[in-house]
Amino acid sequence: MSYFDRTHLVFSGDFLSDVSTVNNDPAHYNNATFKPEYQIPREQGSPIMNGWWNPVGGANFIFQNCNVQMVSMNDGNIKDDPTGDFVVGAFITGPSGRNTGKMVDLDPQEQGTSELWAIKFRLVTCANELLFEGDLKPTPFRDLQYRQQDGITSNGQPLGGVWTSVLTNVKWGERANISPFLQELKAKTKGNKLSINLNAYGYYYNHNDGRFAMGRVLGTIGPWYESDPDLFPACRRLYGIYNAGTDEKPKVYFGSTNFVVDQDWKSLRIDFGMSFPISNAVGTVSMTENLYLAVSKSSLSDGVATSEVFLLEHTFEMIGQVKYQTGDHWLNKTGGIMSFDVGPEHMSLLANHQLVLLHLNDDGDYQLVARESVDGYYLRADNFVLRMDADSTAAVTLYAYQYGKPLSNTNITVAMEAPTPCTPVSDKNPISYIPGINFPQDGIKFSPGATGDLNGKTSIGLLAQRIFKPRDYIDGQIYLFDYQFEGQEPDPAFGVESIYVHLRDYFPVPAQPKWEDIEETMIQFANLYPIMSKYIVDLADPHAVAARATILRFAFSQDINDPLYMPVTRDLSEGKRLTILKWLDNPIMPTGAPTTKQPPQKGCPPESLRAESVPTYNRLQKLVAAKQAQNINLDSTPKIFKK
Numbered sequence: 001m002s003y004f005d006r007t008h009l010v011f012s013g014d015f016l017s018d019v020s021t022v023n024n025d026p027a028h029y030n031n032a033t034f035k036p037e038y039q040i041p042r043e044q045g046s047p048i049m050n051g052w053w054n055p056v057g058g059a060n061f062i063f064q065n066c067n068v069q070m071v072s073m074n075d076g077n078i079k080d081d082p083t084g085d086f087v088v089g090a091f092i093t094g095p096s097g098r099n100t101g102k103m104v105d106l107d108p109q110e111q112g113t114s115e116l117w118a119i120k121f122r123l124v125t126c127a128n129e130l131l132f133e134g135d136l137k138p139t140p141f142r143d144l145q146y147r148q149q150d151g152i153t154s155n156g157q158p159l160g161g162v163w164t165s166v167l168t169n170v171k172w173g174e175r176a177n178i179s180p181f182l183q184e185l186k187a188k189t190k191g192n193k194l195s196i197n198l199n200a201y202g203y204y205y206n207h208n209d210g211r212f213a214m215g216r217v218l219g220t221i222g223p224w225y226e227s228d229p230d231l232f233p234a235c236r237r238l239y240g241i242y243n244a245g246t247d248e249k250p251k252v253y254f255g256s257t258n259f260v261v262d263q264d265w266k267s268l269r270i271d272f273g274m275s276f277p278i279s280n281a282v283g284t285v286s287m288t289e290n291l292y293l294a295v296s297k298s299s300l301s302d303g304v305a306t307s308e309v310f311l312l313e314h315t316f317e318m319i320g321q322v323k324y325q326t327g328d329h330w331l332n333k334t335g336g337i338m339s340f341d342v343g344p345e346h347m348s349l350l351a352n353h354q355l356v357l358l359h360l361n362d363d364g365d366y367q368l369v370a371r372e373s374v375d376g377y378y379l380r381a382d383n384f385v386l387r388m389d390a391d392s393t394a395a396v397t398l399y400a401y402q403y404g405k406p407l408s409n410t411n412i413t414v415a416m417e418a419p420t421p422c423t424p425v426s427d428k429n430p431i432s433y434i435p436g437i438n439f440p441q442d443g444i445k446f447s448p449g450a451t452g453d454l455n456g457k458t459s460i461g462l463l464a465q466r467i468f469k470p471r472d473y474i475d476g477q478i479y480l481f482d483y484q485f486e487g488q489e490p491d492p493a494f495g496v497e498s499i500y501v502h503l504r505d506y507f508p509v510p511a512q513p514k515w516e517d518i519e520e521t522m523i524q525f526a527n528l529y530p531i532m533s534k535y536i537v538d539l540a541d542p543h544a545v546a547a548r549a550t551i552l553r554f555a556f557s558q559d560i561n562d563p564l565y566m567p568v569t570r571d572l573s574e575g576k577r578l579t580i581l582k583w584l585d586n587p588i589m590p591t592g593a594p595t596t597k598q599p600p601q602k603g604c605p606p607e608s609l610r611a612e613s614v615p616t617y618n619r620l621q622k623l624v625a626a627k628q629a630q631n632i633n634l635d636s637t638p639k640i641f642k643k
Helices: 174-178 180-188 329-334 344-350 515-528 530-535 542-547 549-556 574-585 607-627
Strands: 008-017 060-072 091-093 101-104 115-117 119-124 130-136 142-146 159-172 194-201 214-223 236-240 256-262 267-271 290-296 316-321 337-341 355-360 366-372 377-381 385-388 393-402 411-416 444-446 449-451 457-464 477-485 497-503
Touching (some): 008 329, 060 329, 316 337, 377 477, 385 457, 449 457, 457 497, 515 574, 542 549
Antiparallel strands (some): 008 060, 091 119, 119 130, 194 214, 267 337, 355 366, 411 477, 477 497
16 A cells, blocks of 8 residues: 555655756757757746756755654544654755755656656654655656646646655664654564655746745655555556546646555545645645545446536445645645545445546536546556666566456556657757657567566566667667557556656777767767856866866766766766766877767658657657646636536
8 A cells, every 4th residue: 555554644845856957958969059048048938948947957856844744543543743743743854965866857858757866865853863764766757637726827837746656775763763653654664665655746937936946745655565566556546537628738637646445444545635636836725616536336438528427326326525625734734645434335336346536516416527447457567767778678567456456467568659750940940850769669679568477566578779879969769668458448538658768879988988989978968967067067178077087987986876976867878978987087188080980870760650650759749848838728727617
């Protein structure tokens, strides 16, 4: 059950994420067409993007003003006051003397899975006494969905996302031994890990309200069990089907909501913290509609649509009303986690029937807002974002469930998506052509299918081949793999999920590297990370780089899980990294003599493949636009439902 366990704590507060945005535009990677103004922030409201909204960001991720709001004990007792347990009110911090960690995209052409790296999570008392600490396993966000109804123009981003992970190498402070909650948590958890979930929303692209580059976070921590995935909870899910926007610009609230059915305690727990609509960027709830959870007696397969779907009362069994509270207190205090007692008949029905979220409208009709998947199937990859070097191998672990139970001996199919077309230079894109992805198709060999074990667990093997600059001016290539149950059509409520791989270019290390061997890479770093040139060293100048060889050698030598690792985007091939280190040991300055370089592979797929690549291309474009709050529905929605 992971963070859903009856034993869990809830914290809330802010996070600061000063991501660098020069590298959000793939065309900015082209050294030949880069301009100095791409390092200047875009003026708010201007159509001229320049370096987007934060070109001098350092990619830091920092918890700010985060405190424990409440704890739940195994017996169901809730403590939300320090007099019940002094852990309530404790602070979430990072290690002393350095930032908490980093937030980075996988690639400029895959920005929908931004990851947290190198985060040290510490829970301390007001006197800075350690209660526990652990290392957050790197994790991408998932489940991007609409959250804000109003106030969107203030912060500029209506979507929220979820990071789920584990804290590893957990160390407990002495004071933890006198907290009843922490004693219970420590006794329950396994493998020296803790499960953690971070629901984020209300991020500020705009310089308003003193919250630029800040967002809100609702955190939940619980025990981790041996059978649990690391990067998502073993649970059941609701999927939103009502589109409150338009077909062109949809707005689906309650898009993805995790829940568990607890047979031992005859209860249901649901995480509305990841999906509940809010009226502003700090988590204020203003909606007053009547919402209910129920169990459908028959199978439902409705997909996302602007039309309303109604259920007759005899077609479902009511579990209970969702008793949320208006204002900014409820979400921030409880994390949106709600528990419902479930009677024996309803528990029996829930074992093999879909949970539904209903809205009771003014006419007394029950509108279907969200439903569980058809037949309760749930398949998800754990480590679904990977960085690979040529000639390396990797395994992606997948888990299959049906109505929350492991689905044994299940066949899974995996397919590489089609190559996407190049975007040519045009009036809308005057900088440079944008290369396609998923090409060459033989860049990664993979298992096209697998069969799960008795616990519903399986793995897909990947073998990286040698590729040579298929995207010309962007290192490596992005590959997407779709997976699903064999013989099943995608559920119309949520479609298919994907595995994202960045395969780095093959780059043999020269015996005696010259500046010309690393020049292209170093100039690109200087262009894309102006914070380095402004405050540390001009990476485009070989003499300046040589003068700072010691500090640069230190940065390029760090483990990838270290916050000081360079480059921060973690997209540099091992061959190029070793070449840079070798040059720093013996800087050979440019001579002007030409160097022999591997010619790039063609970055655009053959014409015969382009037609089938259009859906993939469009989906990626929408993901990038959604993350950057471009071309999505920014209209206020004071009332989600029509009645």
